[in-house]
Amino acid sequence: MRRALPALLVTSIALVATACSPATTSSPSAGAASASSTPATSTAASPTVDVTTAPAAAGGGELSMAVEGDLQSLDPAICYDTNCGPLVHLLFDSLVAYDPNAATLRPGLAAAMPDVSADGLTYTFTLRDGATFTKQDGSALRAVTAEDVVWSLNRILDPKLTPTPSPVGPAFFSPIEGADKVLDGSAATASGLKVVDAKTVAITIKAPNRAFLNVLAMNFGSIVPRELAGKDTTAFSAAPVGSGPFYLAAYTRGEKAVLQRNQAYWREGYPRVDTIEYRLGVDANTQLQQVQAGQLDVMGNDIPAGGFTATTSDPALKDQVIREPLVATNFLIIDSSGPDKALADVRVRQAIGLAIDKDNLLRVNNGRGTKAGCIFPPQMTSYDAACDPYPRDVAKARTLMEQAGYGAGFKTSLYTDTQDLSKALAESIVQDLAGINITVDIVQQDFDVLIGTLTTPHAAPLTYIGWFQDFPDPSDFYDPIFSCAADVPGGASFGWYCNKAADALATTARGNQDEAARNAQFGDLQDMVMADLPSVPLFYPDVAILVSPRVVGNPFHPAYYIDLAEIDVTQ
Amino acid sequence: MIPFLARRLAWTLLVLVAIGLITFLLTFVAPGDPARAIAGRNASAESVERIRHALGLDQSILAQLAGYVGRIAHGDFGHSFKKDADVLPYIVARLPATIQLAVGGLVVALVLGIPIGMHSARHPRGRVDRVGGLLTSALVAAPSFWVGYMLLFAFAFLPAARLGIELFPIGQYRPLDLRYLALPALTLGLGGAAYYARITRTAMLDELGLDYIRTARSQGFAERRIAWHHALRNAIPPILAQAGLDLGFFLGGVVVIEAVFSWPGIGKLAVDAVTAEDLPMLMGTVLFASLCVVLANLAVEVLIAFVDPRVRLDGSR
Numbered sequence: 001m002r003r004a005l006p007a008l009l010v011t012s013i014a015l016v017a018t019a020c021s022p023a024t025t026s027s028p029s030a031g032a033a034s035a036s037s038t039p040a041t042s043t044a045a046s047p048t049v050d051v052t053t054a055p056a057a058a059g060g061g062e063l064s065m066a067v068e069g070d071l072q073s074l075d076p077a078i079c080y081d082t083n084c085g086p087l088v089h090l091l092f093d094s095l096v097a098y099d100p101n102a103a104t105l106r107p108g109l110a111a112a113m114p115d116v117s118a119d120g121l122t123y124t125f126t127l128r129d130g131a132t133f134t135k136q137d138g139s140a141l142r143a144v145t146a147e148d149v150v151w152s153l154n155r156i157l158d159p160k161l162t163p164t165p166s167p168v169g170p171a172f173f174s175p176i177e178g179a180d181k182v183l184d185g186s187a188a189t190a191s192g193l194k195v196v197d198a199k200t201v202a203i204t205i206k207a208p209n210r211a212f213l214n215v216l217a218m219n220f221g222s223i224v225p226r227e228l229a230g231k232d233t234t235a236f237s238a239a240p241v242g243s244g245p246f247y248l249a250a251y252t253r254g255e256k257a258v259l260q261r262n263q264a265y266w267r268e269g270y271p272r273v274d275t276i277e278y279r280l281g282v283d284a285n286t287q288l289q290q291v292q293a294g295q296l297d298v299m300g301n302d303i304p305a306g307g308f309t310a311t312t313s314d315p316a317l318k319d320q321v322i323r324e325p326l327v328a329t330n331f332l333i334i335d336s337s338g339p340d341k342a343l344a345d346v347r348v349r350q351a352i353g354l355a356i357d358k359d360n361l362l363r364v365n366n367g368r369g370t371k372a373g374c375i376f377p378p379q380m381t382s383y384d385a386a387c388d389p390y391p392r393d394v395a396k397a398r399t400l401m402e403q404a405g406y407g408a409g410f411k412t413s414l415y416t417d418t419q420d421l422s423k424a425l426a427e428s429i430v431q432d433l434a435g436i437n438i439t440v441d442i443v444q445q446d447f448d449v450l451i452g453t454l455t456t457p458h459a460a461p462l463t464y465i466g467w468f469q470d471f472p473d474p475s476d477f478y479d480p481i482f483s484c485a486a487d488v489p490g491g492a493s494f495g496w497y498c499n500k501a502a503d504a505l506a507t508t509a510r511g512n513q514d515e516a517a518r519n520a521q522f523g524d525l526q527d528m529v530m531a532d533l534p535s536v537p538l539f540y541p542d543v544a545i546l547v548s549p550r551v552v553g554n555p556f557h558p559a560y561y562i563d564l565a566e567i568d569v570t571q
Numbered sequence: 572m573i574p575f576l577a578r579r580l581a582w583t584l585l586v587l588v589a590i591g592l593i594t595f596l597l598t599f600v601a602p603g604d605p606a607r608a609i610a611g612r613n614a615s616a617e618s619v620e621r622i623r624h625a626l627g628l629d630q631s632i633l634a635q636l637a638g639y640v641g642r643i644a645h646g647d648f649g650h651s652f653k654k655d656a657d658v659l660p661y662i663v664a665r666l667p668a669t670i671q672l673a674v675g676g677l678v679v680a681l682v683l684g685i686p687i688g689m690h691s692a693r694h695p696r697g698r699v700d701r702v703g704g705l706l707t708s709a710l711v712a713a714p715s716f717w718v719g720y721m722l723l724f725a726f727a728f729l730p731a732a733r734l735g736i737e738l739f740p741i742g743q744y745r746p747l748d749l750r751y752l753a754l755p756a757l758t759l760g761l762g763g764a765a766y767y768a769r770i771t772r773t774a775m776l777d778e779l780g781l782d783y784i785r786t787a788r789s790q791g792f793a794e795r796r797i798a799w800h801h802a803l804r805n806a807i808p809p810i811l812a813q814a815g816l817d818l819g820f821f822l823g824g825v826v827v828i829e830a831v832f833s834w835p836g837i838g839k840l841a842v843d844a845v846t847a848e849d850l851p852m853l854m855g856t857v858l859f860a861s862l863c864v865v866l867a868n869l870a871v872e873v874l875i876a877f878v879d880p881r882v883r884l885d886g887s888r
Contacts, residue, residue, distance in 0.1 A: 070843055073655035163650050164625055167618045237655045253656060253664060254843075255744060255835040279743070281843060282833045286742040289723070293731035293741055448608050448848055455616070490616025 059272035061569040063551070065562070066282035066290065067300035070254050074240040075233040076222035077156050077166040083300070085219055086562040087278055090259060090271070092222030092242035095125050095149065095201075096213050100566045103327070103379050103472035103558040105213055109144060109223055109243065113213075120208030120511050121177075125149070127199045130266045133225045134247040136239060140264060144223055144243050146195045151226040153203075154189050157182040162232050169220040172470070175212060177204045208511025210518065214471035217559070245271035245565045254280055271565040272553075291546045292317065297569065298555050299545040300562065305421065308366050311546060323544040324556040327379045327469040329372055329477070331535040332356065332414075332429060336495040337487075338458035340412060347404040349533040353390035354397035355436045356429060361538055364424050368544065372537035375477050375526050379558045381515065382474040382522035389530050397436045409437025415460040417447045426464050455490050466541060467494070472559050474522040475510050478502075482529050495534025502528045579872060583865050590861040594854045595639050599632065601850065608848050648858065649851035651844075658855035662837060666822075668744060669836035672759060672829065673821030675752050677814060679760020680767050685810070687764070688771025692779060693798055700772075707765035719758040719831035726754060742833035755832040759825055763817065770813055774806035808879045812871050819867020823860025 071084040079088045097108035107113055111128040127149070133141040155161070156169035157179050170183055177192030192204035205212050215221065228241045240248055245267065246259035259276040282290070284304045288311065290296035303311050303321070312321050334349050342348050358371045370378065373388030401407050414430060416422040423444060430440045440462065445453060453459045470476050480486055483506060484498035502525055509521035547555065550569045557563035598605060606623035623629050627638060642649065648658035687707070691700040710718070727739040745751045778784065779802055787797050824838030833839070837856055844852040 069847060070654055072653060075655065078655055159621065164622050164652065165618070167622065170618065234650070234655050234657070252835075253654070253661060254840065279833075281835060281839060282742060283830070286833055289728050289732070290741045290743075293728055293737070294735075295731065295737075295741055295743070446848075448604075452604055452607060490619070 059269070059568060060274050061550075061571055062275040062277065063273045063297050063564060063567060063569050064277040064279065064295075065298040065300050065555075065564065066279040066287045066296055068282065068284055068287075070280050071237075071257070073233060073237040074248070074251075074257075075229075075237040076152075076219050076224065076242075077161060077169055078233050078237065079219055080168045082561045083280075086300070086560060086564065087257060087259070088219045088222060088240075089244070089560045089563065090246045090276070090565060091240055091244045091248060092219070092224065093131065093144075093244050094217050094219075094221040094223065096217045096221075098217060098472075098557065098559045100563070101554055101557060103381070105217060108217070109149075114203075116513065120210075120513060121206075122202055122204045123212070124196070124200065124202045127201070128266055130264070131243050132264055133228075133241055133243050134262045134264065135241060136248055138247060138249070138260060138263065141225055141228070141241060144225075145198050146201045147198075148223050148226060149201045150189065150193045150195050152223045152229070153193055153221070154182055155224070155229065156220050157190065158231070159183060159185050160231060163234060166220070166233075172215045172218060172220055175205045175207070175209055175215070177206050207507070208513075209475070210513060211471065211473040211475040211510060214473045214476075214559075218471055246276060249275075256280055272568045273564070276564055288546055291320070291548050294548065297548040297551050298562070298564070298567075299547070301545070303544050303546055305366055308368075308544070312544070317546065320546050320549060321544055322547055322554060322556060323368075323542055324554070325370060325378060326541050326543050327377050327472050327558050328466055328541055329375060329377050330369075330464070330466040330538045330541055331494060332538055333454075333460075333463040333465065333494045333535045334533070335458055335461050336497050336532065336534040338461065338496060340461050342404070342406050342410045343412065343461055345404045345406070346532060347400045348406055349536075350390065351397040351400040351404070351436055352433065352438070353533050353536045354393045354400070356432045356536060356538065357392055358538055359392075360428050360432075361425055364428050365421065365539065365541070368542040369539040370542070372539045374530055375482075375537055376474050376522070377477075377540040379472060380474050380477070382519040382526070384523050384526065387523075387526060387530070389527075390533070390536070394435055401436050407437070409439060411439045411441075412461045413441045413443050414462040414464060415443045415445060415450060415453055416464040417450050418444045422464060429464065455492055457487075457489055457493075457496055464538075469559070474519075474525075475506065478506050478522075478525060478529070479510075482534065497529075497532065497534035499528060499532060575876070576873070579869055583869050586865050587858075587861060591640075591643060591858060592636075594857050595636060598850050598854065605850055608850065643858075648855040651849050651852040651855075653844075653847045653849035654852065658851050661852070662840065662855055662859050665835060665837045665840050667746060668834055669822060669824055669829070669838065671747065671752055672755055672825055672834060672836055673818055675756030676759030676763060676821060676825070676828075677818055679756050680763025680817075681810075681814065683760065683764035684767025685771050688768040689775060689798060689803065691768065691772045692775030693794065695776065703768060707768050710761050710765035711769075713762070714827075715758055715762055716827045716831050718761055719755070719828055722754050722758055723831070742831070744833070744835050755825075755828050755834055758828050758831070759821070767810060767813070770810055771806065774809050775802055778802040778806050808875055811878065812875055815867055815871035815874065816864075819863045819865075819870070822867070823863040824856060 067083045069083045071087065072081050073079045073084060074088060074091065076088050076092055079085060093109045095108055095110045096105050096113070098104065099106050109127055109131050110125040112126065114123040114125045116123055127144060127146060131144045133144060135141050153173060153176070156166050156173050159165045173179055174183065176190050178187065178190035179192070181187035182190050194202045196202050222242060225241055229236050245262055245265050247262050248257060249260040250258040257278040259278065261271055261274045265271065284299070284301040285307065287296060287299040287301060288303060288307050291299060311317050332352070334343050334352060336349060337344060362369055362371060374384060376383045414426050416426045423442065426442045430442060433440050454463060454465065467477065467481060481492055481494040482497055482502070484500065484503050485491070486493040487496055487498040505521060505525050505528065509518055509525060512518035512521060543556070552568040552570060553566055555562045555564060555567050606619050606626065606628050627635060646659065648662070651658050651661065654661065687699070687703050691703050694700055723741060727741045730736040730738045739754050740751055743751060775798070784797060784802060787801055824836055824841050826838035826841055828834070829836045829838035830842045837859065841853065841856040844856060
């Protein structure tokens with residue numbers, strides 16, 4: 001998902017489906033423990049919460065949240081930012097979902113986690129009883145069927161959606177067998193999507209890939225009623241109907257959306273509150289004041305830098321600050337195969353990695369974040385706290401520069417976006433690189449222009465940018481940015497990097513059904529990329545918001561960004 | 572009368588066409604790729620190409636211009652991909668909020684400005700004139716976002732956060748609710764009031780020095796009556812003209828104040844369109860705002876021509 005604030009890049013390209021490596025038969029389990037640490041201020045629930053059991057306390061009441069921008073769309077085929085994402089998550093269900101406050105998967109519309117065929121290619125889901133679509137007056141439309149599932153997933157691929165097809169969704173769903181024929185218009189339904197009976201769906205993918213379950217849990221995997229969703233995303237966005245914990249009772253575009261609790265929701269006791277008022281277009285500074293004045297419950301945007309220290313150090317407020325790491329890594333990208341011969345030398349890239357003062361970067365960033373040793377952020381199951389091959393060592397960096405024949409240094413450019421904070425961080429990097437005789441100019445570009453630069457091979461020698469998860473699986477920190485498939489014009493290759501051995505390992509790891517072995521393989525993959533260092537991981541950024549004292553629970557979610565279905569309010 | 576109207580209308584049309592052409596051309600000089608902007612940062616290269624083709628962005632500038640003109644002529648302002656909505660209905664839906672703010676601000680400006688201007692003119696260099704002059708200079712100079720934040724802080728934030736008394740809501744909107752309208756209208760009106768006080772003062776000073784006022788005084792009319800009944804009536808046209816122009820300008824969206832108060836009007840829409848890099852919506856709001864200003868100009872000219880017999884209908888004084 002893309003964050004609404006342009007601090008972080010999120011790009012995705014088609015997941016690579018390469019040679020098959022048959023894996024052992026097993027049902028992917030949702031019970032794997034999350035590596036996520038629980039921050040002191042959060043009230044994170046345990047990932048092993050039984051989501052089918054009602055909580056003891058009664059829910060009810062009204063909760064308000066505000067976001068800075070407007071909603072991109074409430075159609076799950078289009079929505080892909082952190083303004084509409086938390087709403088789409090509340091209005092719709094997907095086959096699988098995430099545990100409360102954790103990056104582990106659990107059954108959603110499916111009654112249980114799927115049966116996976118011996119070759120790891122076919123996932124069979126049985127829908128749960130009692131899941132119904134809810135109309136805007138709160139009454140039931142009808143039960144969710146297997147046909148809805150197949151129809152909804154084909155819709156993401158449909159090139160005839162108006163006014164435009166889903167811009168991002170197809171990249172994630174193209175691993176489905178036969179997806180290409182739907183994408184090019186030669187078939188209406190993908191051969192890999194099959195209705196077995198009214199309650200059963202079989203989905204076949206081209207190559208074993210356990211992250212496909214994460215793809216199904218994305219908002220793009222939302223199941224929509226075919227008679228209402230139709231082909232026009234604009235119409236469906238104005239009146240979305242899903243089977244989620246809430247339904248959209250009122251919506252004034254650009255002003256607010258009012259959600260009411262779905263009384264017939266299958267998950268007993270959930271959602272917790274009766275009504276959510278979701279206000280749009282409210283400046284983050286105003287949100288901060290509204291929470292303090294008791295006029296808002298949850299900020300949808302970060303506490304602005306200007307008010308951060310005052311808010312977090314105010315004894316009356318600091319307990320209301322919720323601070324969480326994002327599933328994201330900020331990088332200094334180095335063009336490892338471009339015309340700049342110095343940067344193409346791995347010793348120079350390693351010297352850059354050793355020269356950067358990451359502690360100072362964090363200071364510049366208001367202390368919001370954690371120093372990054374390697375690629376995968378801490379909430380990832382494959383996170384390795386010990387992985388830090390380039391701790392700051394300027395003397396060693398200078399030696400490497402000498403050995404590469406660049407002891408006298410060279411000149412290059414660093415690209416970043418137009419935010420003041422990005423510039424300040426870039427300046428800190430420039431200062432560090434001056435220490436090993438690399439002279440760097442900073443080029444600031446508007447974010448959309450910067451994305452154009454980033455997806456044009458060798459257009460930028462160095463780039464400072466962040467990568468925010470599409471879904472919390474390690475493959476999302478390799479496939480879109482470090483794989484050979486990304487190393488093409490229009491791809492988001494972080495460093496125009498292609499290592500065939502790493503790609504082969506990624507293919508094996510993706511399809512591996514054994515959680516521990518899979519994590520170990522992704523760990524080895526991380527080591528391979530870190531040795532080549534096409535990008536230097538700098539820090540894992542945090543997000544911090546203020547909530548009202550009425551809010552019980554932690555609204556942050558590692559995959560959904562904000563999840564209000566689990567939140568209670570005191571009256 | 573008819574030739575006058577026809578000429579003004581022709582001009583109005585010409586101005587609108589020019590503005591439309593400029594906004595259209597802006598999309599070509601704006602940095603970035605419109606298809607990429609529409610597809611979003613995350614779209615694959617193929618999706619960007621698909622969208623470029625679907626929208627005709629791969630055609631020549633002339634072909635695109637023809638399409639644009641044709642659509643505008645049919646009242647189709649385009650489609651915002653960043654909001655998944657058609658532009659014109661979206662702008663029209665924002666109009667009620669902007670009308671409330673525009674009218675509210677204008678009322679505050681006139682109700683405060685005219686009496687201060689009257690008093691200053693009747694007692695030039697008196698206490699009110701001097702304090703008023705200083706105050707109006709300060710208010711005209713003060714940026715409205717600063718005034719807005721100060722009012723919010725003093726009357727909405729402090730009472731609620733420190734005393735637990737909710738006087739005014741912070742940056743929210745409810746239609747036709749004075750408690751919600753008060754602070755934004757006051758912010759808009761304060762700057763305007765200062766301006767109207769000055770116009771009123773100048774116009775009144777001109778009138779009060781004229782012969783017919785001396786005649787009225789010599790006949791023993793009370794000063795107050797002379798000022799409010801005789802002089803003001805003749806000083807009204809410039810105030811009216813300004814009010815008409817302001818109304819047109821405000822209806823196009825009060826950009827800064829709407830942004831400060833999270834007021835969901837057309838100005839806020841324009842600001843959001845800029846930050847979201849939503850070109851179709853931005854073009855729509857610019858065209859709409861231009862239309863408001865140009866039509867208000869036209870309306871004021873016609874109105875003045877009717878109200879003030881000194882203005883001849885051939886457009887010259």
